[in-house]
Amino acid sequence: MNQLLGGCLCGAIRYQITPPLLFISQCCCKDCQKATGTGHTTIIGIHKDQLALTGTPKIFTNKGDTGGSVSRHFCGTCGGRIFTSGDAPGDHIMIQAGSLDDPNQITPSSVIYVKDKPLWDKTDSSLPHFDEMPENPMQI
Ligand SMILES: [Zn+2]
Numbered sequence: 001m002n003q004l005l006g007g008c009l010c011g012a013i014r015y016q017i018t019p020p021l022l023f024i025s026q027c028c029c030k031d032c033q034k035a036t037g038t039g040h041t042t043i044i045g046i047h048k049d050q051l052a053l054t055g056t057p058k059i060f061t062n063k064g065d066t067g068g069s070v071s072r073h074f075c076g077t078c079g080g081r082i083f084t085s086g087d088a089p090g091d092h093i094m095i096q097a098g099s100l101d102d103p104n105q106i107t108p109s110s111v112i113y114v115k116d117k118p119l120w121d122k123t124d125s126s127l128p129h130f131d132e133m134p135e136n137p138m139q140i
């Protein structure tokens with residue numbers, strides 16, 4: 001797989017991801033719904049060293065499901081979401097797949113936090129569904 005390029009809507013923040021991608025999931029958690037205004041969001045798990053970023057995102061931090069802090073990095077000008085970091089997954093971050101220049105470069109392999117999924121939101125029933133975060137999302 002080649003490098004993946006992406007950025008926010010206005011272009012103030014740009015990034016490059018060096019593969020391999022560790023996991024790709026559709027996340028239906030309540031916080032993702034509130035942060036994106038959608039029924040679920042699609043995330044790409046990578047090690048933070050795999051991301052090369054230009055521009056300075058704004059950061060919003062709150063408590064995640066496991067009690068640790070979760071920080072959402074987004075463009076302060078256009079509001080475009082770029083990635084999420086936190087205490088857990090530690091060195092790993094989650095890129096918002098919709099910010100890729102070509103989102104068809106990736107394919108989700110699981111659906112997580114199904115317990116929060118809105119009734120009207122549709123996910124791919126051929127993928128494994130998990131009520132919360134699986135113990136090791138990298139082994140799905
Ligand atoms: Zn922007």
Ligand SMILES: [Zn+2]
Nearest residue numbers: 027028029032
């Ligand atoms: Zn989520």
